[in-house]
Amino acid sequence: MSSLADRLAAASRDRTSSGSGQTDALPAKAGTDRTTTTTRQEDEFRDLKATVHNRLLQQLGPKLYDADLTQSELERMVRSALQDAMQDEDVLITPADRTRIAQEIADDILGYGPIEPFLRDPDLTEVMVNGPDSIWIERSGKLHKVEGAFGDEAHLRRTIDKIVSRIGRRVDESSPMVDARLPDGSRVNAVIPPLAIDGSLLTIRKFSADPYTSDDLVAFGTYSQRTADFLAACVKGRLNVIVSGSTGAGKTTTLNVLSSFIPTDERIVTIEDAAELQLHQDHVLRLESRPANIEGKGAIDIRDLVKNSLRMRPDRIVVGEVRDSAALDMLQAMNTGHDGSICTVHSNGPRDTLARIETMVLMAGMDLPIRAIREQVASAVDLIVHQSRLRDGSRRITHVTEVERMEGDVITLQDIFLYDHSMGFDENGRSLGRLRATGLRPKFIDKLAHENVKVDPMLFAMDGI
Structure with missing residues (x-):
């Protein structure tokens, strides 16, 4: 031989x-x-x-x-x-x-085998493994299949085990799903058989070592300089802001940028499922939820952390994502003197954001009438910033909407800035639209004035961007 x-x-x-x-x-x-x-x-x-x-x-x-x-x-x-x-x-x-x-x-x-070169690439935002023979990446908002594969299913499972074991988590037949983060902060989701039929699935949302700033978002076209100035004034003026959008729309990046506008002399408590926010203020307390252990005990969810944060004397509460009954506690915090709180919610638009919050409050098991919930929402939330990922892969803020008041049984909304889709696309399929002022002046300008935050009235003028 x-x-x-x-x-x-x-x-x-x-x-x-x-x-x-x-x-x-x-x-x-x-x-x-x-x-x-x-x-x-x-x-x-x-x-x-x-x-x-x-x-x-x-x-x-x-x-x-x-x-x-x-x-x-x-x-x-x-x-x-x-x-x-x-x-x-x-x-x-x-x-x-x-x-x-x-x-x-x-x-x-x-490292992590065949996906290690992609994790080192700073231009990639996501790495997706669809079984041992299929690796996909996201670059500039678009998905691409790449050369490279794991040796077999066992090789992929060893890599997943290496990722989750380094952060004290496990994945096996009794616990076939895991949502965790790498030491550098990148978010990891893994699903293994029998839930994943065609082989183990691994999704890594990469963490930017150098977080984006407001100037970066302006350069990317995510929003205009006018909108940036307006949102900075809203955060400094202690308005309660909800950042909404679909999965992968860039909500966490926008939340991080909005949080950067918070003054450095305030005590900030951040609450997340997997810690992604990067705040550079002096007084930041970071909390992260915890799943149940192997016996099904010891779980600490977002709602528990929100409740506990109220006893930590916060000036601001920043919640990475509200997806369940924690919405009730978040509304209570916003309505009990913790102004300036910011959180994200999955939704299709500003109106849907309010509907989702109502649904999540009902998940708390409280037998509350819808009108009472809506009154709480209208009183607590001042501004909704809705973000979308467009067809060309770009991430744009499409609505900056004021939550006004209750009229009858309906919460009235007013768009301050609105994305103009009428300009269409260029020959490369890139959107030519822009975020434009609607010309309407928000009602909370007086509230900002009470916080000694002045807003240039020309920010709301319709001409130019």
Whole structure:
């Protein structure tokens, strides 16, 4: 039986002879030979990679899990051992292939395997694994399938286990779903069989090490400079703001930017399922919910944290996302002196946002009449900022809407800024629309004045942006 080195040397001779032009086979036959040769080369590449990988694991053993080693020390140790193992394998491969094998093995041991290069790419916002053979990424709001795959379902499961175990979580048949975050803050969702029928599913929403600022959102076209100035005044003036939108619309990014307008001398409590907000004020207290343990006990949800935050003497409460009965406690906080609170809600528009809040309040189990709930909402919420991801992949604020008052049994809304879709799209499919002032002056201008926040009346003028 030939050795791995003999087979790789034979494959190298095949490549040399096939490129020398000495054969006169028919084009179709030549194409078939090339395909067969390429497949054989890939198989031999995988064999060599597996051999080196196993040798490295045998050589390092428990050192890979030594808690006393820093990440940089571990990386140096692995790369040094990897270089030695590659040199000991006396095979004929190109320097590019040798570098590729070394990088892939290092990614497997030190990182997250085939998806590690995408996690290092700062231009990507999301990495999605749809089973071991399918990896997708989101770039500039658009989805793209990429080259790369896990070896098999077991390889993918090992990677998922590595991700969740580092943050003290688990995923198995008794708990086949997990929602967690990487050490750098990136949000992770994993679903494994039997819930995932065609193989384990992994979704990673990447965390920006350098958070976007208001100027960045203006440059991206998410909103206009006028809108930025107006929203900054609303936050400084302690208005209660809800950021609404669909999944992936950019709500958390906008929430982070709005939170950056909060004065540095205020005590801020942030409450999230997976901590994503990056506030740079001096007095920030970060709370994160906790799922149940293996016995089904010990869960701490957003509602528990909102209740507890009221005892922490907050000036502001910032909730990453309200999706259940925590809405009732959030309304109570807004109505009991904790002005300037900000949260996000999933919805299709400003009116739907109010309807969802009503539904979530009813989830608390309180037998409250709808009118009483609406009166609470109208009293608590001052402004709704609705964001959408458009067809071209861009994320735009489409509504900045004032919540006015109750008229009969209906809460009246007034759009202050509205996205103009009438300009259509350019030849590349990019939206030409802009966020425009409607010309209406919000009723809460007087409330801002009481907080010593002045708003330029020209922000609401209809001409220009």
